[in-house]
Amino acid sequence: MKCRMVARKNALSDLRFGCFVGRIRRSRHPALLLLALFVAACWLTWVNFSVALPRSQWQQAIWSPDIDIIEQMIFHYSLLPRLAISLLVGAGLGLVGVLFQQVLRNPLAEPTTLGVATGAQLGITVTTLWAIPGALTTQFAALTGACIVGALVFGVAWGKRLSPVTLILAGLVVSLYCGAINQLLVIFHHDQLQSMFLWSTGTLTQTDWSGVQRLWPQLLGGVMLTLLLLRPMTLMGLDDGVARNLGLALSLARLAALSLAIVLSALLVNAVGIIGFIGLFCAAAGENAWRKTSAGAPDAGAAHWGAYFVAIRSDYPLAHPRMDGSLHRVSDGVNRRAAAPVAAAAA
Numbered sequence: 001m002k003c004r005m006v007a008r009k010n011a012l013s014d015l016r017f018g019c020f021v022g023r024i025r026r027s028r029h030p031a032l033l034l035l036a037l038f039v040a041a042c043w044l045t046w047v048n049f050s051v052a053l054p055r056s057q058w059q060q061a062i063w064s065p066d067i068d069i070i071e072q073m074i075f076h077y078s079l080l081p082r083l084a085i086s087l088l089v090g091a092g093l094g095l096v097g098v099l100f101q102q103v104l105r106n107p108l109a110e111p112t113t114l115g116v117a118t119g120a121q122l123g124i125t126v127t128t129l130w131a132i133p134g135a136l137t138t139q140f141a142a143l144t145g146a147c148i149v150g151a152l153v154f155g156v157a158w159g160k161r162l163s164p165v166t167l168i169l170a171g172l173v174v175s176l177y178c179g180a181i182n183q184l185l186v187i188f189h190h191d192q193l194q195s196m197f198l199w200s201t202g203t204l205t206q207t208d209w210s211g212v213q214r215l216w217p218q219l220l221g222g223v224m225l226t227l228l229l230l231r232p233m234t235l236m237g238l239d240d241g242v243a244r245n246l247g248l249a250l251s252l253a254r255l256a257a258l259s260l261a262i263v264l265s266a267l268l269v270n271a272v273g274i275i276g277f278i279g280l281f282c283a284a285a286g287e288n289a290w291r292k293t294s295a296g297a298p299d300a301g302a303a304h305w306g307a308y309f310v311a312i313r314s315d316y317p318l319a320h321p322r323m324d325g326s327l328h329r330v331s332d333g334v335n336r337r338a339a340a341p342v343a344a345a346a347a
Helices: 002-052 055-063 070-104 116-129 135-158 164-188 210-228 230-236 240-245 250-272 278-289 296-315 332-346
Strands: 319-321 327-329
Touching (some): 002 055, 116 135, 135 250, 230 250
16 A cells, blocks of 8 residues: 555656656747747848848948948848838737737637738728828728727627637638728729738838838837736636636726737738738747746747747848849849839939
């Protein structure tokens, strides 16, 4: 009998040790992947910048580009803003993914799967079609479209108590309808909306720093509001009854978090268009990278993953060989077209 008790105790200790080792492996593995992704993003950016401009001219191109050297103008007004906007948008998408998934308790919740991104795009399309000027007007149109679609999706799923399957199916159906309406408008008004073809798949091309200057204060405000919602979001991960007993106004907290996520989604779509499924993956990866009891750890992890993913997207592919053996950078045509207005203004 005594031997059996000792054997059970040893087996229990081995099981606990195995669970402990498994937790270490699960927590270290995503962190190593995050480090590898960071190194890959830095290396691709370094190579991309080196191909675009000799390293000896980087300092001058960053601070005071020579208007007579087109490569420096492209470097300053296209490549650097492209990198900055990719980091901002990637971090924002990761943060939005965490907000949606934490509040709805749905690992598939993300702006594209909920239809919010497509609604924002439809609002921008309508504003462009009516030729309403102003950056604030476009942002308001994106926000209006995202809010209407979000309210419609949540209203459809409300009867099922926001069931994960019902919510995602409603989001995908509404997203398909919004996408179809958007494509019909583009087809029948091609001359006015031809730029929306690129917008529907996301475009990181920048012609100056205006997009970055508009987005970073908005994203910073979203991060600050997310920090204020850390405690409610942590409690929302518990059972509803437990959260209420701990003093959380559950409906108000969910409404605040969802409103923040929808607003950030609309601002990101207004900045670069639709870049799908970044938040879907980065939210899960960020949660695994830093396993904490606070909701702030997944927020930080998802923001890092998203920033590095979109940064790599902005720098790849770099180049492909021509028939004569020389290298042709795939982004050369895009960057030169982006810098053409700058060069024309300087001339």
